[in-house]
Amino acid sequence: MLFAVKMDVDIPAGLDPDVRADLVAREKAYCQELQKSGVWRHIWRHVGRYANLSVFDVESNDALHDVLWRLPLFPYMRIDVTPLAQHPSDLAAQEV
Amino acid sequence: MLFAVKMDVDIPAGLDPDVRADLVAREKAYCQELQKSGVWRHIWRHVGRYANLSVFDVESNDALHDVLWRLPLFPYMRIDVTPLAQHPSDLAAQEV
Amino acid sequence: MLFAVKMDVDIPAGLDPDVRADLVAREKAYCQELQKSGVWRHIWRHVGRYANLSVFDVESNDALHDVLWRLPLFPYMRIDVTPLAQHPSDLAAQEV
Amino acid sequence: MLFAVKMDVDIPAGLDPDVRADLVAREKAYCQELQKSGVWRHIWRHVGRYANLSVFDVESNDALHDVLWRLPLFPYMRIDVTPLAQHPSDLAAQEV
Amino acid sequence: MLFAVKMDVDIPAGLDPDVRADLVAREKAYCQELQKSGVWRHIWRHVGRYANLSVFDVESNDALHDVLWRLPLFPYMRIDVTPLAQHPSDLAAQEV
Amino acid sequence: MLFAVKMDVDIPAGLDPDVRADLVAREKAYCQELQKSGVWRHIWRHVGRYANLSVFDVESNDALHDVLWRLPLFPYMRIDVTPLAQHPSDLAAQEV
Amino acid sequence: MLFAVKMDVDIPAGLDPDVRADLVAREKAYCQELQKSGVWRHIWRHVGRYANLSVFDVESNDALHDVLWRLPLFPYMRIDVTPLAQHPSDLAAQEV
Amino acid sequence: MLFAVKMDVDIPAGLDPDVRADLVAREKAYCQELQKSGVWRHIWRHVGRYANLSVFDVESNDALHDVLWRLPLFPYMRIDVTPLAQHPSDLAAQEV
Amino acid sequence: MLFAVKMDVDIPAGLDPDVRADLVAREKAYCQELQKSGVWRHIWRHVGRYANLSVFDVESNDALHDVLWRLPLFPYMRIDVTPLAQHPSDLAAQEV
Amino acid sequence: MLFAVKMDVDIPAGLDPDVRADLVAREKAYCQELQKSGVWRHIWRHVGRYANLSVFDVESNDALHDVLWRLPLFPYMRIDVTPLAQHPSDLAAQEV
Numbered sequence: 001m002l003f004a005v006k007m008d009v010d011i012p013a014g015l016d017p018d019v020r021a022d023l024v025a026r027e028k029a030y031c032q033e034l035q036k037s038g039v040w041r042h043i044w045r046h047v048g049r050y051a052n053l054s055v056f057d058v059e060s061n062d063a064l065h066d067v068l069w070r071l072p073l074f075p076y077m078r079i080d081v082t083p084l085a086q087h088p089s090d091l092a093a094q095e096v
Numbered sequence: 097m098l099f100a101v102k103m104d105v106d107i108p109a110g111l112d113p114d115v116r117a118d119l120v121a122r123e124k125a126y127c128q129e130l131q132k133s134g135v136w137r138h139i140w141r142h143v144g145r146y147a148n149l150s151v152f153d154v155e156s157n158d159a160l161h162d163v164l165w166r167l168p169l170f171p172y173m174r175i176d177v178t179p180l181a182q183h184p185s186d187l188a189a190q191e192v
Numbered sequence: 193m194l195f196a197v198k199m200d201v202d203i204p205a206g207l208d209p210d211v212r213a214d215l216v217a218r219e220k221a222y223c224q225e226l227q228k229s230g231v232w233r234h235i236w237r238h239v240g241r242y243a244n245l246s247v248f249d250v251e252s253n254d255a256l257h258d259v260l261w262r263l264p265l266f267p268y269m270r271i272d273v274t275p276l277a278q279h280p281s282d283l284a285a286q287e288v
Numbered sequence: 289m290l291f292a293v294k295m296d297v298d299i300p301a302g303l304d305p306d307v308r309a310d311l312v313a314r315e316k317a318y319c320q321e322l323q324k325s326g327v328w329r330h331i332w333r334h335v336g337r338y339a340n341l342s343v344f345d346v347e348s349n350d351a352l353h354d355v356l357w358r359l360p361l362f363p364y365m366r367i368d369v370t371p372l373a374q375h376p377s378d379l380a381a382q383e384v
Numbered sequence: 385m386l387f388a389v390k391m392d393v394d395i396p397a398g399l400d401p402d403v404r405a406d407l408v409a410r411e412k413a414y415c416q417e418l419q420k421s422g423v424w425r426h427i428w429r430h431v432g433r434y435a436n437l438s439v440f441d442v443e444s445n446d447a448l449h450d451v452l453w454r455l456p457l458f459p460y461m462r463i464d465v466t467p468l469a470q471h472p473s474d475l476a477a478q479e480v
Numbered sequence: 481m482l483f484a485v486k487m488d489v490d491i492p493a494g495l496d497p498d499v500r501a502d503l504v505a506r507e508k509a510y511c512q513e514l515q516k517s518g519v520w521r522h523i524w525r526h527v528g529r530y531a532n533l534s535v536f537d538v539e540s541n542d543a544l545h546d547v548l549w550r551l552p553l554f555p556y557m558r559i560d561v562t563p564l565a566q567h568p569s570d571l572a573a574q575e576v
Numbered sequence: 577m578l579f580a581v582k583m584d585v586d587i588p589a590g591l592d593p594d595v596r597a598d599l600v601a602r603e604k605a606y607c608q609e610l611q612k613s614g615v616w617r618h619i620w621r622h623v624g625r626y627a628n629l630s631v632f633d634v635e636s637n638d639a640l641h642d643v644l645w646r647l648p649l650f651p652y653m654r655i656d657v658t659p660l661a662q663h664p665s666d667l668a669a670q671e672v
Numbered sequence: 673m674l675f676a677v678k679m680d681v682d683i684p685a686g687l688d689p690d691v692r693a694d695l696v697a698r699e700k701a702y703c704q705e706l707q708k709s710g711v712w713r714h715i716w717r718h719v720g721r722y723a724n725l726s727v728f729d730v731e732s733n734d735a736l737h738d739v740l741w742r743l744p745l746f747p748y749m750r751i752d753v754t755p756l757a758q759h760p761s762d763l764a765a766q767e768v
Numbered sequence: 769m770l771f772a773v774k775m776d777v778d779i780p781a782g783l784d785p786d787v788r789a790d791l792v793a794r795e796k797a798y799c800q801e802l803q804k805s806g807v808w809r810h811i812w813r814h815v816g817r818y819a820n821l822s823v824f825d826v827e828s829n830d831a832l833h834d835v836l837w838r839l840p841l842f843p844y845m846r847i848d849v850t851p852l853a854q855h856p857s858d859l860a861a862q863e864v
Numbered sequence: 865m866l867f868a869v870k871m872d873v874d875i876p877a878g879l880d881p882d883v884r885a886d887l888v889a890r891e892k893a894y895c896q897e898l899q900k901s902g903v904w905r906h907i908w909r910h911v912g913r914y915a916n917l918s919v920f921d922v923e924s925n926d927a928l929h930d931v932l933w934r935l936p937l938f939p940y941m942r943i944d945v946t947p948l949a950q951h952p953s954d955l956a957a958q959e960v
Contacts, residue, residue: 083195431637612859664796675851703953
């Protein structure tokens, strides 16, 4: 089940640089682990912003919330979730 | 080069049903032709809306505008375009 | 899997009264059928508006879109969907 | 009498962790006590947000304000209240 | 129980003048009847707009919705409802 | 001459508790004094918010600004002012 | 007593040209009559819009509403009113 | 003197095709004449929209309004004007 | 050449009182100097806000930006600029 | 390939003046270097704001993001990017 997820990051300028570096490194590791498991299907940078547009593939709403809540940068993000369905013109879906 | 494209469709209720059916059929054919050529990379339905979230892969801004402008439903859509860049955490991109 | 769904209805004043009455009757029948099957879990009127706040219980995003798309009043509605997850303080959920 | 209540929580990052933990614990206890008394009828997590959508059942506007004002996290919340009425298609209401 | 109610009126220019005159006359009669019964406590014109700010005194959310839904101009209005509670600094309330 | 005034209060969490208590006490005293003099005609709590909806009766725009500017909580408020006129359906006004 | 008034005009394209010309001529005559009487103190065109920014000098809110309500183009305008007070730095005001 | 001008075009679907074609042809001719005279310095298409972002070079606000007001498509446009000044980092400006 | 300029002031509560008093005094002196030179033609207080609506008369966009940029309170303001043109109904303009 | 880029700068008042001066100097140097290389084609000041409207000419979305991300003031900016295409009425484009 797919969801579009937009994440806008806003880390306070005053955050300790080591804390910040650690957060960003853990965010990247967590993101790549979820890519490997097939949950985080796409991630693109929104040009000119500290933001991304992503697509998640999860079992349920609860699974999605659980994944997002554990993002290391969650406290510094605004997240918008859009549930996606198969589009009737989508060739890839019809091949399944 | 990737762009996220959000299309919200609003066909007037008073449109002749045959005209409408023809428009929708041509939209679908055009969409699937662009999927086959690799330009229209993803298309998902926004749940609960007559709308889609898509990802296009084009050579340039001019190419994208040309493709969108020729959508049969263009006069009945509101389109929002977001340029996308490779995200530093994206595993797929690093494999290239 | 639960979703909050907000529906704002805007039927054009010029619609033929019989067409309108038929639409509204079919909407009500469809709504009650979905209540009986357990899909449409709650429906409340938004005070002072031709609008409702509802909660749906479905298997997937695709199932939700399918249900909403077939609403007789769909062409006259603006629909906002919010995916819901279990809240850690929810007693009812813990009893399950 | 029912009200939809949306609560968006924004606890400052700099708040003392013990103070924060105490606030969150008291919020949970208060929430569950109100569930037991039948006032806080539903609570769902808004996926991807530190936010909830709830339904309250109270005697009056004054009773609702009193309940919300005493939320331990009230100073850190933005709250939106929507009064709800019985919907004419609601089967549950007709059974009463 | 008090509610602030904002009504913005937008009658289509093309409406038959007699129909319009009849609607406006019935709206006024209905409004004054509710003032006499104590339900419609205040009504003020929003300067420069075809709009009013009103205060209603009703038994419940259902009663308020019932009153508003039967406004002759309801189909041509956008209505915003704000539930009001007694303010701790209000002298009039303390006198009760 | 009447004005609807909406006041949203946002006192910083870090403000010294004594300073805060003093501000709030002075705000209440000032508010009640203006009620006694007939200037602050109504004050209602906006349910679920640290906010009020009020109606002021003043001689002029300058008089209103002067009254609002001297609110002890003015630096912590966002204020929206709507000028009100007599509504042609208002029975109370016609009695004068 | 001064008010800033912003008027955005939106005359439907389908309006009969003679009706439109008559409305516009009456609007201009009414506007100039109010300028001569000192009520409509300033009128400026908002560059690139069918809109104006004006300043009115009236006795009361009721007087302002009465003047605006009788604008021939009132049914085709959106009007925003901002009450103005004397600014403490205004030299012209201090000379009075 | 430079101004950024954003034009969003919305021609009603029901407009007579010949009238529309004539309007669009006159708009193009007018636009190119103003380019030749140096007034319309830049015009770019906003990708995915029937809209443009332009830069005008005029003597005054009155001159700009006069040019925009005479656009054949003016009645079908929403226009936003932003006055521009020389930027202190602009090399081209410093060369003058 | 005239411009409407709206200034919303937001001085941080934590600013040193002497620094603040000095800023406000310099703002007033600067404002009055510009009134005397005919550049700052009107200044009105927006009732209930720490804000003003002003009209400036300058030679060019660059001149206006230069004047605004040097406002002592510029770093604490949000400024909105609207270019104004002569209105065809303006009697004062026709007298020139 | 052209993009309109709007940059709104908001440097915290509390930033060390030397750090600020260094950031601003590096921003200017970086900006001018990109002008010389033909990437930053236009930069204009938005009158009355600490903001600019710019036009960039780059090979790709990735190139644009890379350039923007390395702006010394990036952490203190809000950036909005609009992809531009050649306009069919643009004479300059036709000359190429």
